[in-house]
Amino acid sequence: MAEVNLPVFPVDESSIEPQRIHGSREGFIVEWQQKEWVTCGYTVQWCEVLGSPCSVLQWRKFPVENTSAFITSGNFRPGQRYTFSVYGCKSDGDWLLERKTGYSTELAPKLRPDVTQGEVTYSSVTLVWTFPENRENHTGFIQGYLITVQNTDKAELFNISIDDSSTKTFTIHGLEAENHYNFSVAAFSVAGIGPPGSTLVNTRKTLAYYIIILLASILIPVLLVVLLIRLTWPNRKLLKDLMMDFFGVPVRMDIKSLKLDHSLFEASRKTQAEEMKEPPFSKLEILDPKQESVLLMSASVYSSSENLYRSIPHLVRSHCSQSSHTDCNNQETDFSNLTYISEAPVKEDHSHCTFPASSETQMADPRCQTNPLIHNMDYIASDGIAL
Numbered sequence: 151m152a153e154v155n156l157p158v159f160p161v162d163e164s165s166i167e168p169q170r171i172h173g174s175r176e177g178f179i180v181e182w183q184q185k186e187w188v189t190c191g192y193t194v195q196w197c198e199v200l201g202s203p204c205s206v207l208q209w210r211k212f213p214v215e216n217t218s219a220f221i222t223s224g225n226f227r228p229g230q231r232y233t234f235s236v237y238g239c240k241s242d243g244d245w246l247l248e249r250k251t252g253y254s255t256e257l258a259p260k261l262r263p264d265v266t267q268g269e270v271t272y273s274s275v276t277l278v279w280t281f282p283e284n285r286e287n288h289t290g291f292i293q294g295y296l297i298t299v300q301n302t303d304k305a306e307l308f309n310i311s312i313d314d315s316s317t318k319t320f321t322i323h324g325l326e327a328e329n330h331y332n333f334s335v336a337a338f339s340v341a342g343i344g345p346p347g348s349t350l351v352n353t354r355k356t357l358a359y360y361i362i363i364l365l366a367s368i369l370i371p372v373l374l375v376v377l378l379i380r381l382t383w384p385n386r387k388l389l390k391d392l393m394m395d396f397f398g399v400p401v402r403m404d405i406k407s408l409k410l411d412h413s414l415f416e417a418s419r420k421t422q423a424e425e426m427k428e429p430p431f432s433k434l435e436i437l438d439p440k441q442e443s444v445l446l447m448s449a450s451v452y453s454s455s456e457n458l459y460r461s462i463p464h465l466v467r468s469h470c471s472q473s474s475h476t477d478c479n480n481q482e483t484d485f486s487n488l489t490y491i492s493e494a495p496v497k498e499d500h501s502h503c504t505f506p507a508s509s510e511t512q513m514a515d516p517r518c519q520t521n522p523l524i525h526n527m528d529y530i531a532s533d534g535i536a537l
Contacts, residue, residue, distance in 0.1 A: 168233055170291060171252035177222035182236040182248050184217050190239035192216060192247075196232055198225045228255035229289035256290030259337045259344030263295065268319065272327035272354045276319065279335050279347060283315040290339030297322070298346065300332040327356045 171178055180194055192212045197204035212219055221234065233251040237244035261281065268276030283292040297310040299322055312320060315337070325331065331353065336346035382389055 166246060166249050168249040168251040171234075171250045172256075173226070173232070173252050173254040175226075175228075175254060177220055177226065178232070178234065178250075178252060178254065179218065179220050180234050180236065180250050181218040185238050185247065187240055188214055188238035189241065190214070193237040193239065193244055194219055194221060194234055195237065196221065196234045198223055198232075200230060200232075226254040229253065229257035231286050231288070253290060256339050256341040258290065258342030259292060259339055260289055261337070262345040263335045263337060263347040265333065265335045265347040265349045267333075267349050267351050269321075270351055270354060272356045273325050274321055274323045275325060275331065275333065275351050275353065276321040277333055277335060277349070278319045280318060281337055283337065288339075290341050292337050293339055294337075296336050296338055296343055296346075298334045298336075299325075300334075301326070302330045302332055304329070325353050327353050327359075329353050 171180065173179075182192065191214050193209055194212065195207065195209035197206065198208045199206040206225075208223070210219065210221070226232065231251055231253055233249060235246060236248045236250070238247045239245075263279040263281040265277060265279040268278045270276070277297065279295075281292075281295075292315040294311065294313040294315055295317070297312065297320060298307065299310065300307045310320070310322065322333070329352070331351050332348060333351060334346035334348035337344045
Protein backbone atom coordinates (compact mmCIF):
# COMPACT_ATOMS: atom_id res chain seq x y z
CA MET A 151 0.00 0.00 0.00
CA ALA A 152 1.46 3.38 -1.05
CA GLU A 153 1.52 6.45 1.13
CA VAL A 154 0.41 9.98 0.23
CA ASN A 155 2.45 12.79 1.73
CA LEU A 156 0.39 15.97 1.54
CA PRO A 157 2.27 19.30 1.41
CA VAL A 158 2.36 21.73 4.29
CA PHE A 159 -0.09 24.02 2.44
CA PRO A 160 -2.37 21.58 0.57
CA VAL A 161 -4.78 22.67 -2.19
CA ASP A 162 -8.46 22.95 -1.19
CA GLU A 163 -10.28 20.11 -2.98
CA SER A 164 -13.54 22.11 -3.19
CA SER A 165 -11.79 24.69 -5.37
CA ILE A 166 -11.35 22.12 -8.15
CA GLU A 167 -14.55 21.20 -10.01
CA PRO A 168 -14.84 17.43 -10.55
CA GLN A 169 -15.07 16.11 -14.10
CA ARG A 170 -17.66 13.48 -14.99
CA ILE A 171 -16.53 10.01 -16.01
CA HIS A 172 -18.56 6.96 -16.92
CA GLY A 173 -17.70 3.64 -15.34
CA SER A 174 -18.91 0.12 -15.76
CA ARG A 175 -19.48 -2.92 -13.62
CA GLU A 176 -15.74 -3.76 -13.90
CA GLY A 177 -14.52 -0.34 -12.82
CA PHE A 178 -13.52 3.18 -13.93
CA ILE A 179 -11.02 4.53 -16.39
CA VAL A 180 -9.36 7.60 -14.81
CA GLU A 181 -7.28 9.94 -17.04
CA TRP A 182 -5.21 13.04 -16.20
CA GLN A 183 -2.84 15.52 -17.79
CA GLN A 184 0.94 15.01 -17.42
CA LYS A 185 2.78 17.71 -15.42
CA GLU A 186 6.48 18.56 -15.98
CA TRP A 187 7.14 19.38 -12.37
CA VAL A 188 5.98 15.94 -11.20
CA THR A 189 9.17 14.00 -10.30
CA CYS A 190 8.02 11.02 -8.27
CA GLY A 191 4.83 9.80 -9.96
CA TYR A 192 1.00 10.15 -9.58
CA THR A 193 -1.41 8.92 -6.97
CA VAL A 194 -5.19 8.17 -7.46
CA GLN A 195 -7.36 8.26 -4.29
CA TRP A 196 -11.07 7.43 -3.78
CA CYS A 197 -13.60 6.54 -1.10
CA GLU A 198 -14.82 2.99 -1.53
CA VAL A 199 -17.52 3.11 1.13
CA LEU A 200 -19.42 6.38 0.97
CA GLY A 201 -19.99 8.36 4.13
CA SER A 202 -19.05 11.58 5.83
CA PRO A 203 -16.26 11.29 6.65
CA CYS A 204 -15.18 8.48 4.35
CA SER A 205 -14.93 5.24 6.28
CA VAL A 206 -12.78 3.30 3.73
CA LEU A 207 -10.22 5.41 1.80
CA GLN A 208 -8.34 3.77 -1.07
CA TRP A 209 -5.44 4.98 -3.30
CA ARG A 210 -2.98 3.69 -5.93
CA LYS A 211 0.45 4.92 -7.04
CA PHE A 212 1.50 5.22 -10.71
CA PRO A 213 4.85 6.09 -12.36
CA VAL A 214 5.65 9.51 -13.89
CA GLU A 215 5.10 8.38 -17.49
CA ASN A 216 1.48 7.22 -16.85
CA THR A 217 -1.46 9.54 -17.66
CA SER A 218 -4.32 7.09 -17.06
CA ALA A 219 -5.37 4.16 -14.89
CA PHE A 220 -8.10 1.54 -14.71
CA ILE A 221 -9.54 1.41 -11.20
CA THR A 222 -11.38 -1.76 -10.20
CA SER A 223 -12.98 -2.86 -6.94
CA GLY A 224 -15.47 -5.41 -5.82
CA ASN A 225 -17.17 -2.77 -3.64
CA PHE A 226 -18.48 -0.51 -6.42
CA ARG A 227 -22.34 -0.36 -6.29
CA PRO A 228 -24.86 0.69 -9.01
CA GLY A 229 -26.46 4.07 -8.45
CA GLN A 230 -23.64 5.33 -6.18
CA ARG A 231 -21.38 8.19 -7.14
CA TYR A 232 -17.64 7.81 -6.67
CA THR A 233 -15.10 10.65 -6.73
CA PHE A 234 -11.42 10.08 -7.66
CA SER A 235 -8.67 12.57 -6.76
CA VAL A 236 -5.36 12.62 -8.78
CA TYR A 237 -2.17 13.91 -7.00
CA GLY A 238 1.21 14.77 -8.52
CA CYS A 239 4.29 13.93 -6.48
CA LYS A 240 7.42 16.10 -6.08
CA SER A 241 10.04 16.74 -3.45
CA ASP A 242 7.83 18.79 -1.12
CA GLY A 243 4.85 16.38 -1.17
CA ASP A 244 1.79 15.38 -3.22
CA TRP A 245 -0.27 18.12 -4.86
CA LEU A 246 -3.90 17.76 -5.96
CA LEU A 247 -4.15 17.99 -9.74
CA GLU A 248 -7.65 16.85 -10.83
CA ARG A 249 -10.88 15.34 -9.57
CA LYS A 250 -13.06 12.78 -11.39
CA THR A 251 -16.59 11.64 -10.44
CA GLY A 252 -18.94 9.02 -11.85
CA TYR A 253 -21.08 5.93 -11.44
CA SER A 254 -20.19 2.36 -12.21
CA THR A 255 -23.83 1.97 -13.23
CA GLU A 256 -26.32 4.87 -13.38
CA LEU A 257 -29.95 4.52 -12.35
CA ALA A 258 -33.04 6.67 -12.97
CA PRO A 259 -33.56 9.61 -10.58
CA LYS A 260 -35.56 9.01 -7.42
CA LEU A 261 -36.45 12.59 -6.50
CA ARG A 262 -39.36 14.53 -8.02
CA PRO A 263 -39.25 18.25 -8.86
CA ASP A 264 -41.47 20.73 -7.02
CA VAL A 265 -43.55 22.34 -9.81
CA THR A 266 -45.57 25.59 -9.65
CA GLN A 267 -47.31 27.67 -12.29
CA GLY A 268 -46.02 31.08 -13.32
CA GLU A 269 -47.68 33.47 -15.76
CA VAL A 270 -50.83 32.13 -17.40
CA THR A 271 -52.44 33.55 -20.55
CA TYR A 272 -55.10 32.30 -22.94
CA SER A 273 -52.48 30.50 -25.09
CA SER A 274 -49.42 29.95 -22.88
CA VAL A 275 -48.37 28.77 -19.44
CA THR A 276 -45.04 29.32 -17.68
CA LEU A 277 -43.86 26.51 -15.39
CA VAL A 278 -41.38 26.97 -12.56
CA TRP A 279 -39.81 24.14 -10.58
CA THR A 280 -37.02 23.45 -8.10
CA PHE A 281 -34.69 20.45 -8.12
CA PRO A 282 -31.17 19.82 -6.60
CA GLU A 283 -29.56 18.44 -9.75
CA ASN A 284 -25.97 18.40 -8.39
CA ARG A 285 -26.64 16.52 -5.15
CA GLU A 286 -24.22 13.61 -4.69
CA ASN A 287 -26.89 11.21 -3.47
CA HIS A 288 -28.58 11.13 -6.89
CA THR A 289 -28.53 7.67 -8.48
CA GLY A 290 -27.31 9.09 -11.79
CA PHE A 291 -26.19 12.30 -13.45
CA ILE A 292 -29.21 14.56 -14.14
CA GLN A 293 -29.23 15.21 -17.86
CA GLY A 294 -32.35 17.37 -18.01
CA TYR A 295 -36.11 17.39 -17.59
CA LEU A 296 -39.08 16.00 -19.42
CA ILE A 297 -42.26 18.13 -19.48
CA THR A 298 -45.53 16.38 -20.22
CA VAL A 299 -48.54 18.47 -21.30
CA GLN A 300 -51.97 16.85 -21.15
CA ASN A 301 -55.20 18.54 -22.22
CA THR A 302 -57.77 16.96 -19.93
CA ASP A 303 -60.67 18.39 -21.93
CA LYS A 304 -59.61 16.69 -25.17
CA ALA A 305 -57.35 13.86 -23.91
CA GLU A 306 -54.38 15.22 -25.88
CA LEU A 307 -50.83 14.56 -24.73
CA PHE A 308 -47.38 15.74 -25.82
CA ASN A 309 -43.87 15.89 -24.31
CA ILE A 310 -41.17 18.56 -24.24
CA SER A 311 -37.56 17.62 -23.42
CA ILE A 312 -35.11 20.05 -21.83
CA ASP A 313 -31.47 18.91 -22.05
CA ASP A 314 -30.10 21.38 -19.51
CA SER A 315 -30.26 20.32 -15.88
CA SER A 316 -29.74 23.91 -14.69
CA THR A 317 -32.93 25.13 -16.41
CA LYS A 318 -35.75 25.56 -13.88
CA THR A 319 -38.40 27.46 -15.86
CA PHE A 320 -40.09 26.97 -19.21
CA THR A 321 -43.00 28.54 -21.13
CA ILE A 322 -45.32 26.35 -23.20
CA HIS A 323 -46.98 28.16 -26.12
CA GLY A 324 -49.72 27.19 -28.54
CA LEU A 325 -52.32 26.20 -25.95
CA GLU A 326 -56.05 26.59 -26.37
CA ALA A 327 -58.02 29.18 -24.43
CA GLU A 328 -60.34 28.12 -21.61
CA ASN A 329 -58.94 24.58 -21.41
CA HIS A 330 -57.73 22.48 -18.49
CA TYR A 331 -54.13 21.26 -18.66
CA ASN A 332 -52.11 18.93 -16.48
CA PHE A 333 -48.40 19.78 -16.56
CA SER A 334 -45.78 17.38 -15.15
CA VAL A 335 -42.01 17.79 -14.90
CA ALA A 336 -39.63 14.87 -14.32
CA ALA A 337 -35.83 14.74 -14.13
CA PHE A 338 -34.07 12.12 -16.26
CA SER A 339 -30.62 10.50 -16.50
CA VAL A 340 -29.06 8.18 -19.06
CA ALA A 341 -30.76 5.34 -17.20
CA GLY A 342 -34.31 6.68 -17.30
CA ILE A 343 -36.92 9.19 -16.08
CA GLY A 344 -37.61 9.89 -12.46
CA PRO A 345 -40.97 10.54 -10.73
CA PRO A 346 -42.78 13.66 -12.00
CA GLY A 347 -44.04 16.68 -10.15
CA SER A 348 -47.29 18.06 -11.58
CA THR A 349 -49.68 21.00 -11.46
CA LEU A 350 -53.12 21.74 -12.95
CA VAL A 351 -53.63 24.97 -14.89
CA ASN A 352 -56.66 26.53 -16.57
CA THR A 353 -55.86 28.78 -19.51
CA ARG A 354 -57.57 32.15 -19.59
CA LYS A 355 -60.14 33.52 -21.99
CA THR A 356 -58.97 35.11 -25.21
CA LEU A 357 -58.31 38.82 -25.56
CA ALA A 358 -61.16 39.04 -28.05
CA TYR A 359 -63.51 37.74 -25.37
CA TYR A 360 -62.61 40.57 -23.01
CA ILE A 361 -62.92 43.10 -25.84
CA ILE A 362 -66.38 41.75 -26.70
CA ILE A 363 -67.42 41.90 -23.05
CA LEU A 364 -66.17 45.50 -22.78
CA LEU A 365 -67.93 46.58 -25.97
CA ALA A 366 -71.11 44.78 -24.97
CA SER A 367 -71.15 46.49 -21.58
CA ILE A 368 -70.99 49.84 -23.37
CA LEU A 369 -72.99 49.27 -26.55
CA ILE A 370 -75.94 47.32 -25.13
CA PRO A 371 -77.04 50.12 -22.72
CA VAL A 372 -76.58 52.70 -25.49
CA LEU A 373 -78.67 50.66 -27.95
CA LEU A 374 -81.38 50.15 -25.34
CA VAL A 375 -81.55 53.88 -24.70
CA VAL A 376 -81.72 54.62 -28.43
CA LEU A 377 -84.46 52.00 -28.91
CA LEU A 378 -86.42 53.39 -25.96
CA ILE A 379 -86.19 56.92 -27.35
CA ARG A 380 -87.25 55.67 -30.81
CA LEU A 381 -90.32 53.91 -29.39
CA THR A 382 -91.42 56.74 -27.10
CA TRP A 383 -90.70 59.65 -29.44
CA PRO A 384 -94.22 59.76 -31.01
CA ASN A 385 -95.74 60.03 -27.51
CA ARG A 386 -93.11 62.30 -26.06
CA LYS A 387 -95.62 64.98 -24.97
CA LEU A 388 -97.76 62.45 -23.11
CA LEU A 389 -94.66 60.97 -21.54
CA LYS A 390 -93.49 64.41 -20.50
CA ASP A 391 -96.83 65.14 -18.83
CA LEU A 392 -96.71 61.82 -16.99
CA MET A 393 -93.20 62.53 -15.79
CA MET A 394 -94.24 65.97 -14.63
CA ASP A 395 -97.14 64.53 -12.67
CA PHE A 396 -95.09 61.73 -11.19
CA PHE A 397 -92.09 63.74 -10.08
CA GLY A 398 -94.06 66.90 -9.29
CA VAL A 399 -92.08 69.13 -11.61
CA PRO A 400 -93.96 72.42 -12.16
CA VAL A 401 -94.78 73.46 -15.69
CA ARG A 402 -92.59 76.23 -16.92
CA MET A 403 -94.39 79.59 -16.83
CA ASP A 404 -93.23 82.76 -18.47
CA ILE A 405 -93.84 85.40 -15.81
CA LYS A 406 -93.01 88.92 -16.78
CA SER A 407 -91.81 91.37 -14.20
CA LEU A 408 -94.25 94.05 -13.10
CA LYS A 409 -93.68 97.33 -14.91
CA LEU A 410 -95.13 100.35 -13.14
CA ASP A 411 -96.04 103.51 -14.94
CA HIS A 412 -93.78 106.40 -14.01
CA SER A 413 -96.65 108.70 -13.08
CA LEU A 414 -98.19 105.99 -10.89
CA PHE A 415 -94.88 105.50 -9.17
CA GLU A 416 -94.50 109.23 -8.53
CA ALA A 417 -98.03 109.50 -7.15
CA SER A 418 -97.46 106.55 -4.86
CA ARG A 419 -94.19 108.03 -3.63
CA LYS A 420 -95.79 111.40 -2.88
CA THR A 421 -98.75 109.75 -1.16
CA GLN A 422 -96.47 107.75 1.11
CA ALA A 423 -94.54 110.88 1.93
CA GLU A 424 -97.65 112.61 3.27
CA GLU A 425 -98.14 112.37 6.99
CA MET A 426 -101.54 111.48 8.37
CA LYS A 427 -103.01 114.36 10.36
CA GLU A 428 -105.76 114.17 12.90
CA PRO A 429 -108.68 116.53 12.07
CA PRO A 430 -108.99 119.33 14.60
CA PHE A 431 -112.73 118.91 15.15
CA SER A 432 -115.25 116.20 14.42
CA LYS A 433 -118.85 115.40 15.35
CA LEU A 434 -120.45 112.00 15.64
CA GLU A 435 -124.20 111.64 15.40
CA ILE A 436 -125.83 108.49 16.72
CA LEU A 437 -129.27 107.43 15.55
CA ASP A 438 -131.40 105.47 17.94
CA PRO A 439 -132.12 101.96 16.52
CA LYS A 440 -135.87 102.26 17.18
CA GLN A 441 -136.06 105.54 15.35
CA GLU A 442 -134.03 104.05 12.48
CA SER A 443 -136.70 101.37 12.11
CA VAL A 444 -139.42 104.01 12.03
CA LEU A 445 -137.55 105.84 9.32
CA LEU A 446 -137.24 102.74 7.16
CA MET A 447 -140.89 101.81 7.65
CA SER A 448 -141.97 105.29 6.63
CA ALA A 449 -139.97 104.93 3.45
CA SER A 450 -141.61 101.64 2.60
CA VAL A 451 -145.20 102.94 3.07
CA TYR A 452 -144.67 106.25 1.36
CA SER A 453 -147.67 106.84 -0.96
CA SER A 454 -149.34 110.27 -0.75
CA SER A 455 -146.96 113.17 -1.01
CA GLU A 456 -144.67 113.93 -3.90
CA ASN A 457 -142.11 115.68 -1.61
CA LEU A 458 -141.63 114.21 1.80
CA TYR A 459 -139.31 115.68 4.34
CA ARG A 460 -138.91 114.05 7.67
CA SER A 461 -136.65 114.83 10.56
CA ILE A 462 -135.96 112.49 13.43
CA PRO A 463 -134.43 113.52 16.77
CA HIS A 464 -131.01 111.91 17.41
CA LEU A 465 -127.93 112.13 19.67
CA VAL A 466 -124.83 114.12 18.77
CA ARG A 467 -121.30 113.79 20.24
CA SER A 468 -118.38 116.12 19.49
CA HIS A 469 -114.65 115.40 19.51
CA CYS A 470 -111.83 117.94 19.57
CA SER A 471 -108.19 117.04 18.84
CA GLN A 472 -105.61 117.92 21.51
CA SER A 473 -103.29 119.35 18.86
CA SER A 474 -105.98 121.64 17.44
CA HIS A 475 -105.81 125.37 18.05
CA THR A 476 -109.51 125.80 17.27
CA ASP A 477 -111.94 126.63 20.04
CA CYS A 478 -114.00 123.48 20.17
CA ASN A 479 -116.46 124.97 22.66
CA ASN A 480 -117.66 127.54 20.12
CA GLN A 481 -118.37 124.90 17.52
CA GLU A 482 -122.14 124.40 17.57
CA THR A 483 -124.25 122.41 15.17
CA ASP A 484 -128.00 122.04 15.28
CA PHE A 485 -129.19 118.60 14.27
CA SER A 486 -132.77 119.02 15.45
CA ASN A 487 -134.21 119.75 12.01
CA LEU A 488 -131.70 117.68 9.99
CA THR A 489 -133.40 116.25 6.94
CA TYR A 490 -132.51 112.62 6.29
CA ILE A 491 -134.83 112.00 3.42
CA SER A 492 -134.38 114.33 0.50
CA GLU A 493 -136.76 114.70 -2.34
CA ALA A 494 -138.30 111.34 -2.98
CA PRO A 495 -138.49 109.94 -6.45
CA VAL A 496 -141.62 109.90 -8.54
CA LYS A 497 -143.83 107.11 -7.46
CA GLU A 498 -144.12 104.30 -9.97
CA ASP A 499 -147.12 102.05 -10.28
CA HIS A 500 -146.20 98.55 -9.15
CA SER A 501 -149.68 97.33 -8.45
CA HIS A 502 -149.71 94.93 -11.36
CA CYS A 503 -146.34 93.43 -10.41
CA THR A 504 -145.60 90.49 -8.16
CA PHE A 505 -142.23 89.98 -6.61
CA PRO A 506 -140.49 88.12 -7.78
CA ALA A 507 -141.82 88.37 -11.37
CA SER A 508 -143.70 85.24 -12.31
CA SER A 509 -144.90 85.79 -15.90
CA GLU A 510 -143.15 86.67 -19.12
CA THR A 511 -145.09 89.98 -19.28
CA GLN A 512 -143.88 91.04 -15.82
CA MET A 513 -140.34 89.96 -16.66
CA ALA A 514 -140.40 92.16 -19.76
CA ASP A 515 -141.76 95.22 -17.82
CA PRO A 516 -138.85 97.33 -16.39
CA ARG A 517 -141.08 98.53 -13.53
CA CYS A 518 -141.43 94.96 -12.27
CA GLN A 519 -137.67 94.42 -12.20
CA THR A 520 -137.12 96.46 -9.02
CA ASN A 521 -138.78 95.99 -5.66
CA PRO A 522 -140.14 99.36 -4.51
CA LEU A 523 -139.06 98.69 -0.92
CA ILE A 524 -135.46 98.11 -1.94
CA HIS A 525 -135.58 101.06 -4.30
CA ASN A 526 -136.74 103.48 -1.58
CA MET A 527 -134.22 102.12 0.91
CA ASP A 528 -131.43 102.72 -1.57
CA TYR A 529 -132.67 106.23 -2.02
CA ILE A 530 -132.77 106.81 1.73
CA ALA A 531 -129.21 105.60 2.12
CA SER A 532 -128.02 107.75 -0.78
CA ASP A 533 -129.46 110.85 0.86
CA GLY A 534 -127.21 110.72 3.84
CA ILE A 535 -128.50 108.45 6.61
CA ALA A 536 -125.58 107.68 8.91
CA LEU A 537 -125.71 104.01 9.91
